[in-house]
Amino acid sequence: MSTHHYYQLQGYFRELIELKTLKSGSKLPSEREIGEQFKLTRVTVRQALQNLEAEGLIYRQNRKGWFVTPPAVIYNPSSHLSFNLYVTEQGFLPHTEKLMQQIEPANAYIAQLMNIAESAPVLYLHRRRYINQRPVLIEKMYINLNLLPGIEKEDLTQSLSQLLKNNYQREYRDMDLVFKSTSLPSSAANELGISAGQPGLHIERINYTDDKQVLEVDYEFWRHDAVNINIAIRD
Amino acid sequence: MSTHHYYQLQGYFRELIELKTLKSGSKLPSEREIGEQFKLTRVTVRQALQNLEAEGLIYRQNRKGWFVTPPAVIYNPSSHLSFNLYVTEQGFLPHTEKLMQQIEPANAYIAQLMNIAESAPVLYLHRRRYINQRPVLIEKMYINLNLLPGIEKEDLTQSLSQLLKNNYQREYRDMDLVFKSTSLPSSAANELGISAGQPGLHIERINYTDDKQVLEVDYEFWRHDAVNINIAIRD
DNA sequence: CAGTGGTCTAGACCACCAG
DNA sequence: TGGTGGTCTAGACCACTGC
Numbered sequence: 001m002s003t004h005h006y007y008q009l010q011g012y013f014r015e016l017i018e019l020k021t022l023k024s025g026s027k028l029p030s031e032r033e034i035g036e037q038f039k040l041t042r043v044t045v046r047q048a049l050q051n052l053e054a055e056g057l058i059y060r061q062n063r064k065g066w067f068v069t070p071p072a073v074i075y076n077p078s079s080h081l082s083f084n085l086y087v088t089e090q091g092f093l094p095h096t097e098k099l100m101q102q103i104e105p106a107n108a109y110i111a112q113l114m115n116i117a118e119s120a121p122v123l124y125l126h127r128r129r130y131i132n133q134r135p136v137l138i139e140k141m142y143i144n145l146n147l148l149p150g151i152e153k154e155d156l157t158q159s160l161s162q163l164l165k166n167n168y169q170r171e172y173r174d175m176d177l178v179f180k181s182t183s184l185p186s187s188a189a190n191e192l193g194i195s196a197g198q199p200g201l202h203i204e205r206i207n208y209t210d211d212k213q214v215l216e217v218d219y220e221f222w223r224h225d226a227v228n229i230n231i232a233i234r235d
Numbered sequence: 236m237s238t239h240h241y242y243q244l245q246g247y248f249r250e251l252i253e254l255k256t257l258k259s260g261s262k263l264p265s266e267r268e269i270g271e272q273f274k275l276t277r278v279t280v281r282q283a284l285q286n287l288e289a290e291g292l293i294y295r296q297n298r299k300g301w302f303v304t305p306p307a308v309i310y311n312p313s314s315h316l317s318f319n320l321y322v323t324e325q326g327f328l329p330h331t332e333k334l335m336q337q338i339e340p341a342n343a344y345i346a347q348l349m350n351i352a353e354s355a356p357v358l359y360l361h362r363r364r365y366i367n368q369r370p371v372l373i374e375k376m377y378i379n380l381n382l383l384p385g386i387e388k389e390d391l392t393q394s395l396s397q398l399l400k401n402n403y404q405r406e407y408r409d410m411d412l413v414f415k416s417t418s419l420p421s422s423a424a425n426e427l428g429i430s431a432g433q434p435g436l437h438i439e440r441i442n443y444t445d446d447k448q449v450l451e452v453d454y455e456f457w458r459h460d461a462v463n464i465n466i467a468i469r470d
Numbered sequence: 471c472a473g474t475g476g477t478c479t480a481g482a483c484c485a486c487c488a489g
Numbered sequence: 490t491g492g493t494g495g496t497c498t499a500g501a502c503c504a505c506t507g508c
Contacts, residue, residue, distance in 0.1 A: 004476090004477065004478095005477080005478075006477080006478090007431070030492075030493060030494080031493080031494070032492090032493085032494095040478085040479090041478065041479050041480065041481085042480095042494090043278070043477090043478065043479075043480095044477080044478060044479085046494090046495095047432070047477085047478090050432060051418065051431055051432030054417070054418040054432045054433065054434055055417060055418045055432075056417045056418075060494075061494095062486080062487090062494075062495090063485070063486050063487060063492095063493055063494045063495075064486090064487065064488090064493070064494080065493065065494075066494090072415075077466075077468060078468045078470075173470060174467070174468060174469050174470065175467070175468045176465070176466075176467050176468075177464075177465065177466045177467075177468065178463060178464065178465050179414060179463065179464040179465075179466075180307075180463050180464075181416040181434060181435075181436045181459040182289070182290060182291045182459065182460075183286065183289040183290045183291075195494095195495080196242070196286055197282070197285060197286030197289045197290075198289065199289055199416060199434035199459065200416075201416045224416040224417065224434065225417075228413060228414065228415050229412075229413065229414040229415075230411070230412065230413050230414075231312075231411075231412045231414075231466060231468075232409070232410070232411050232412075233312060233313045233409060233410045233411075233412065233466075234409050235313075235408060235409065239495090239496065239497095240496080240497075241496080241497090265473075265474060265475080266474080266475065267473090267474085267475095275497085275498090276497065276498050276499065276500085277475090277499095278496090278497065278498075278499095279496080279497060279498085281475090281476095282496085282497090295475075296475095297475075297476090297505080297506090298474055298475045298476075298504070298505050298506060299474070299475080299505090299506065299507090300474065300475075301475090430475095430476080
């Protein structure tokens with residue numbers, strides 16, 4: 001096992017990355033160059049690279065090349081910090097892009113959660129979020145317009161928790177969270193520039209107000225190598 | 236994109252699985268048979284199968300074949316239920332196998348957490364856990380012998396939380412959790428029969444007593460397709 | 471033993487990116 | 490336009506499984 005060619009190649013690059021000879025964000029040689037250097041075919045080179053990708057050490061940009069993965073951000077849902085805040089606090093540069101926004105009728109699941117009629121309007125918001133220019137997260141959310149009337153007129157690239165606090169005197173409190181490690185839906189993978197079949201992290205989050213109403217339902221699709229989850233459970 | 240051969244093949248099997256024409260746990264045709272049927276080479280067939288594996292729909296048993304993934308268990312750390320209990324409650328059959336057990340000197344990290352001297356003895360326990368005969372989880376834990384003297388003489392394939400409750404009048408309370416979506420260390424992958432480079436879920440857990448002492452530090456390596464994490468955050 | 475997946479070769483053409 | 494990764498072919502040999 002340890003003698004396989006792809007395995008040795010993984011070890012070679014893993015060492016270069018750990019020693020910082022290959023620095024975070026830098027580009028690897030092309031697959032053909034690596035193959036030439038080690039007398040391997042592209043198939044074998046790609047297997048090694050794909051394994052390192054699954055490990056989270058490198059990632060690819062579609063048809064541009066392979067790059068060393070930058071450090072992951074730590075996401076602690078129980079801290080109630082906004083994306084902008086915790087990313088900034090950890091020394092990274094956050095950025096948010098709105099891909100779509102529309103008022104639409106609630107589906108059965110959302111309506112039931114929000115305790116509204118089954119086609120009552122909710123605000124659907126679809127965003128892409130970046131850390132240091134790298135797209136890491138697709139967010140699709142459904143926002144309760146009964147609790148947050150007029151929110152659709154605000155600038156929805158900003159932090160929602162800030163907006164809630166400043167304009168509605170509301171804050172995130174209780175949450176229900178579901179985590180799944182699975183490949184991303186192809187739409188989200190495309191929007192992140194991830195090739196199909198790569199692993200991802202899927203988070204579903206229900207945010208409640210302090211009086212137990214559902215403020216927002218959130219679906220997050222993360223690059224698996226961009227985030228670690230920390231949670232403290234205190235009863 | 237949608238016209239690629241491997242993509243169509245994925246759609247074909249995804250549909251069979253969703254329609255339950257291919258039932259949970261059943262075996263797919265061999266890679267060569269699939270290739271013959273669709274006039275594709277094994278490389279292409281394997282790409283489709285590997286993508287479905289990342290999606291969590293199928294998994295492989297080393298050199299035996301590809302199988303339809305059974306439903307995932309829901310793991311809710313905040314419920315404080317033991318593995319045996321939550322697996323059973325969800326209609327599955329749990330099983331635990333002890334791979335190794337020894338008393339060893341604490342490393343710096345563990346010693347600091349447990350507030351003991353740096354080579355004071357701790358109990359190291361290494362287990363493999365199954366759901367319906369399928370190995371899904373490797374557990375490596377360090378147990379505080381100061382708080383649980385003599386625990387090394389007990390049957391350590393049983394539920395630790397039961398043991399703590401019955402023999403030591405202790406219960407799990409607060410926890411710190413870290414989740415990472417990454418490929419598993421090769422040792423854990425081997426013990427689970429997972430081929431290198433497949434994604435996995437890595438959980439680190441620190442368990443505290445009700446008086447804030449560290450009872451146990453736990454490293455869990457899960458098959459990514461075997462578990463969903465649910466957490467309720469209530470401040 | 472035959473059949474399985476695991477590894478690997480030596481090519482090919484394509485879509486897309488950068489200069 | 491030349492170079493990149495993305496997809497794919499048509500083979501081969503090996504290690505291991507199950508009969």
